[in-house]
Amino acid sequence: MKKLKFTDLLITIMIGVVFGVLMKFWDDLYTVVKPIIPVARQLLYGMWFMVGPFAFLLLRKPGTAFIASIAGASLSAFAGHGIEVLMYGFAQGLAAELLFAAFRYKRYSIMIAGLAGIASCLASFGLDLIYGYAALETWALIVKYGLRAISAFIFTGIFAVYIVRALEATGVTSLIRPVDKKEYTLLDQ
Amino acid sequence: MFNWFTPKRKTWLFRVNPALKFIVFFAFLIITLVNQSLPFAISQAVLYGILFYVFSGYSLKKLSLLSIPLVISFLSTGLTMLLFGKGEAVLWQWGLFKISEESIQHALLLGSKSLSFGFVGFTFILTIQPVLFFYAMMQQFRLPSKYAYSFIAAFRLIPAVTEELQIRRNALKVRNIQFSKGVKGLYERLQSYTVPLFAQSIRRAQRIAVAMEAKQYQMGAARTYYYPTQYNTIDRVFLLVMICCLCSAFLLSVYR
Structure with missing residues (x-):
């Protein structure tokens, strides 16, 4: 198994922190939309699940989804979202991590990343249940969490995969991905 | 922006070991999270409110400014639950909106919980230095x-x-x-x-x-620390006071 080097770890945590900053700005948008259109609000919710799967898609090493998720949550906590986001970060990161682990950390497709997002969504639903957010009428419950799951898939699956591809095009991923066998053979020629 | 976060006076909470403070406050949050009883949730919110308003050492102006998001989250979490929460004893209904006795109870519970979270979180953030917190986590709690x-x-x-x-x-x-x-x-x-x-x-x-x-930083190597942190008498006092407060909050909610 590929272990995390110090460089990988720092980059993972950096990604989490950058997401934390982004989520701070995203939150402004979310707060504006929140009271007006509850449906749109749930559709924006996927951003909160994106950090873990995104980090994994970028670094492709075990542990990154979990660590990045916690890093993002701790930044959010420091930025004034309240410490409870740490628990959400923990649960969501763990769920995404377990899903990638179930595929032996070898699948980076839209489908698997999206499923990781849905796993995170389920984990946050579990916490909401304990918290008491979920004591809604059944129809409201289904609408709320159904939309949230769709949003999770769009953000962590489609958006994250395409943004990682765009980042690959910038060449920055060559700093972090392990060197391919193909590249060694190129050297021999 | 960081200058804003200088307290008016340094209360005793500032001298508590930051890592210990984090663990204790985190335990509080978990208790708040799993608690389902309304009186206990309210008495907890009051207790943490006292911590926040009296012992954080910030001026009343700044504290009231920080209270704004807390009030907003109290209202927004409470309101959704109030209007869409499930319940049998219906008091008022208009289309999809329905207010019942249960949903009022639930709204209050959620609101007090979100207040508790806000108070504890702010008290923690206002009374620590982030760098020292990580140093204490390394030294007292063996964070790699x-x-x-x-x-x-x-x-x-x-x-x-x-x-x-x-x-x-x-x-x-x-x-x-x-x-x-x-x-x-x-x-x-x-x-x-x-x-x-x-x-x-x-x-x-x-x-x-x-x-x-x-510069020869090695993961996992034994090391010394630039900022040594340790436990003092104040930490024992803190732990004792916090446990007593939580117990009294619990007892108050049971024997009203």
Whole structure:
């Protein structure tokens, strides 16, 4: 198994922190939309699940989804979202991590990343249940969490995969991905 | 911006070991999270409110400014539950909106919980120094140094990240970039902000890691600490006071 080097770890945590900053700005948008259109609000919710799967898609090493998720949550906590986001970060990161682990950390497709997002969504639903957010009428419950799951898939699956591809095009991923066998053979020629 | 976070006076909470404070407050949060009884939730919110308003050492003006988001979250979490919460004993109904006795109870419970979270979180953040918190986590709770230093390094880069975000925003504005409508526009917006931001932060993080290793930082090696932290008498007092407070909050809620 590929272990995390110090460089990988720092980059993972950096990604989490950058997401934390982004989520701070995203939150402004979310707060504006929140009271007006509850449906749109749930559709924006996927951003909160994106950090873990995104980090994994970028670094492709075990542990990154979990660590990045916690890093993002701790930044959010420091930025004034309240410490409870740490628990959400923990649960969501763990769920995404377990899903990638179930595929032996070898699948980076839209489908698997999206499923990781849905796993995170389920984990946050579990916490909401304990918290008491979920004591809604059944129809409201289904609408709320159904939309949230769709949003999770769009953000962590489609958006994250395409943004990682765009980042690959910038060449920055060559700093972090392990060197391919193909590249060694190129050297021999 | 960081100057704003200088307290008027340093209360005893400032002298408590930051890692211990974190563990205790986190335990409080878990208790708040799993608690389902309304009286206990309210008495907890009052207890943490006292911690926040009396012992954080900040001026009343700043505290009331910080209270605004707490009030908003109290109202917004409570209101959804009030209008859409499930319940049998209906008091008022209009279309999809329905207020019942249960939903009022639930709304109050949720509201007190979110207040508790806000108070505890703010009290913690206002009374620690982040760097010392990570040093204490390493020394008192054996957090591996690689995590602590990565966090400290990444946190130090936040001003650079926000500045870059601002520059990017201005650059897009100057070029008068128009985004499409709907989900596609959402993606375009996300991509145009995140890609340069991530590319730059990854490069920066990688350079820092390489520089640290070049200066002989080794993961897992035994090390000494620039800021030594330890337990003092104040930590025992803190632990004792906190346990007593929580117990009295619980007893108050049971024997009203």
